[in-house]
Amino acid sequence: MTLTARKRTAPRSNYRRHPLRILLVNIPHPAIGSRIPREQLPPLGLLSVGGPLIGDGHAVELLDAEFGPMPLPTLVAEIVRRAPDAVLFGHSGSSSAQPIISRIAADAAAALPDVRIVYGGVHPTYFWREILRDEPYVDAIVRGEGEETTRRLMRALDKGLPLDDFPGIAFRRDGAPFGTPPAPVITDLDAYRVGRELIDHRRYSYWGGKRATPTRSRRSTSRRIAGRPTTGSPPIAR
């Protein structure tokens, strides 16, 4: 079984089989909690998904449009400029973010016909049928926890493997929304490292407007996420 939503129009001349170039996008959320404080917390969910993807050898970047916030046309233009193989939109608990994600994804897919669009998060976990029905540019939806399922999905997309072989995914099969069985809850989260190098921790804060850096603030959330310098992949150059 393969994806049926959109097929590649032509192989890219510089297309590399491995790794995939993956762009994680944190959209500018409209919620008051995002807009009023004028400071941002690290997008922990996307970092948690990005870490295992880096570990798998993919080229991963994170675009955080919460800063500014970035106007939506600018965000779309930036996605198009980077021209990734796959754009992953994730958000937690936010039905309120879905209309914005849908708009950005539609515009990005129109400009990049070959790009894979993937959603993850609480809202898509429950509304995958409606999304796959209404948004033809969406290739797959990660349902439930994303650390392992997203790894498997990207691996399958990269190698052209069937998507119905592993749990926690939704996609179109024979043109109709299809969901595989639920993925089991991850019991050993330590097995999935957080993609700390995907963000500049100096731009993020904890409450109180205190800028948190891995070297200065010993009690901040950012520091806990940042931890010690990682021994894995080097920081992503932007």
Place this chain on the structure above:
Amino acid sequence: MIQPGQTKWDYKHPVLAVRGMRPWRLFLWVKAIEAIAQLRPRALRRWAWHPEPKIRHAIRWYYRMGRRVWLHEMIGFFLRDDYRGADRTVAQYLGDTQDHEEEASRSVRAPKRVAA
């Protein structure tokens, strides 16, 4: 439902209607409760003289944010937001319940990691 715009479905907007009370009245009651709770003499004493500097800093930060949010919500409710969807139900928006899909709380075996 009283909030038809999905981008407003967060914890800082009134989304669901309540039986027996108009949305504007419920909204004002909630805002009044917030103001009364935060302006109690004991709460203000903590804001001014909490002995722990870090906690005092946090209290004052939350008061600053709360004041801006409170005013933002007042202006938004009465001057900006659209509540014309008041006659629709959650089911009309979202369809049937999905209780059977509460998969996260199920007890299952740990996933097997795939090789990179």
